[in-house]
Amino acid sequence: MATVLSVSGSPSATSRTARLLRHLDRRLTAQGHRVTPLDVRTLPAEALLLADFGHPAIVRATALFAQADGIVIGTPVYKAAYSGLLKSLLDLLPQYALVGKTVLPLATGGTTAHVLAIDYALRPVLASMGPAHITPGWFTLDKDITVGEDGTASLAPGAAEGLARVTDQFSAALGGRTTALAATG
Template identity: 35%
Template sequence: MPSVAFEPQVVPEPPVWPQSVVTVVGNPRAGSRTAAAAASVAELLASELGTPYRIDELVDLVTFAPAIFQGERAREVERAALEDAVELVSSASVVVVATPVYKGSYTGLLKSFLDVLRAQALAGAVVVPVTVAAAASHKLLADQHLRPVLAELGASLPVPGVVLEERDLEDLQVVLSGWLRSKAGIVQATTIALQPVAEPTPAR
């Protein structure tokens, strides 16, 4: 009786998860409330997603301002630190980008950093904008201006950003609870969908 050759089954690799949440803060003041709010958003989002949160993955752009604005004239150590930050942000799968509202838009520091990134640097990443405004009348402006720039860099923006007034910072966890319940699942599903498809391995 002739033998029958069976093809090995191909088992698809599961999506790579969990992923950490990288945070970018565009406030030009060190120790800003925007940075504290961004860290809280990233930590709460990471917890909701079941992913690790690492404070060393918070990129506070005021630290890199000399290299961002001076370019090649900056000291080598400053340029190297900026390059590390750019690589961290460019390789992330979830990025929280935070800015205060400055003159009806996001900050020049954040814009200058985004200009440093290569074309499509955020392709494959889910980005959540976070904006902090002093007045209710200005609270949507920075978000409206920032989203097209992030999209131009290839970012996926599947959910509305976190739009805060300064008074919201007093009880941020309560303010964010509804946003997290309704949006975290979309962020996670989109992030998994954007992961590169791994080569399947034959079943043993």
């Protein structure tokens, strides 16, 4: 199966975005994919802010992008756009870092007023990086993500069904087997 890089662009250690991605990662793993998580917040801030392309952590992150068949990009929405943290990483990647890749954009936010951030802010940047395919994205309201005592996310039924659908479309585009919505929603 495919190798998937699951990238969280949230600056928060208790991020709902990262937890949503780990939820999605489990579904992709169950479908036979090898998933590697990357929380951008764990990369050195100085390397990101000073655009240190040669920093070992940035070189490793760039290599993860190069090795992946598919990339899931998750971000919280701030000021109707994806996070500045994610932007700082995308700016350090080679111009065509996504050539030949299948990409799934995801976003989380507090209000439906930000639902278009995927299509009007994130998708154009991802498209400029040359992916083979950007699958339909998904926006999840913060209130639809509940974090359990063990730190795992559970989703409201409508959000779970929508996320399962776009995850399965992404998996199918990678050549993976898809799971029935009710099985792991």
